[in-house]
Amino acid sequence: MNDDRAGGSEQPDAPDLPERSGEHPDEPHHNNLGPRLNWLRAAVLGANDGVVSTAGIVVGVAGATDSRSALLTAGLAGLLAGSLSMAAGEYVSVSTQRDSEQAALAVEREELAATPQAELAELTDLLEKRGITHELAREVAEQLTARDALGAHARVELGIDPDQLANPWHAAWASFVSFTAGALLPLLAIVLPPHGWRLAVTVVSVLVALVACGTISARLGNAPVRPAVLRNAAGGIIAMAVTYAVGTLLGAAGI
Secondary structure, X not given: OOHHHOOOOOOOOOOOOOOOOOOEOOEOOOOOHHHHHHHHHHHHXXXXXXXXXXXXXXXXXXXXOOOXXXXXXXXXXXXHHHHHHHHHHHHHHHHHHHHHHHHHHHHHHHHHHHOHHHHHHHHHHHHHOOOOOHHHHHHHHHHHHHHHHHHHXXXXXXXXXXXXXXXXXXXXXXXXXXXXXXXXXXXXHHHOOOHHHHHHHHHHHHHHHHHHHHHHHXXXXXXXXXXXXXXXXXXXXXXXXXXXXXXXXXXXXXX
């Protein structure tokens, strides 16, 4: 008999296992991936709005006059008005959402303090409705409650993560920056080229930007790219065509 089989012999080294077997090295897992995608999508849409609205303004003015100072003034006014308006709107909207979330959390906190057993039964029922057996749902509910009762009820019952409430200042700043970045493109495209090239450069630049925004937004939402790009480009073309026609008519009328 080989001596290696004796009780004191060394066993073969166990293969190295990943720290968390449910994850793969090439598949990163982020708990806040959803919020990140939402912010990125909002930034892309903000830039898209900046491109379309500012392009409509400067192309419309270009239809009425070829004055570079008039184009610059109109473009800057539209940029500032749009970016500040979007920032204020995002701040108010997200502040309202945050107030509602905090109010719901306050009610849940009071219910947990007043009727903990009823809240435990409610959490068990909610987990059971997701396809878990009653016994396992009860066990999970008890463990979640022991660890963080408010957090468990907020996520399962309310769909709120109390550790990641939306920040209105972050939302306002992101909207301001994204809109400004998008608006700068048509503004520079209409002001910098020579007179004969202004309109063509602006239209081409805007279409390229809209195609890029449509592509990114579609990929972020796992949607077909072509329809998103066509809708985005068509919207920009229509906006510029309408404003240019109005500007041309007003310029011809001497207004």
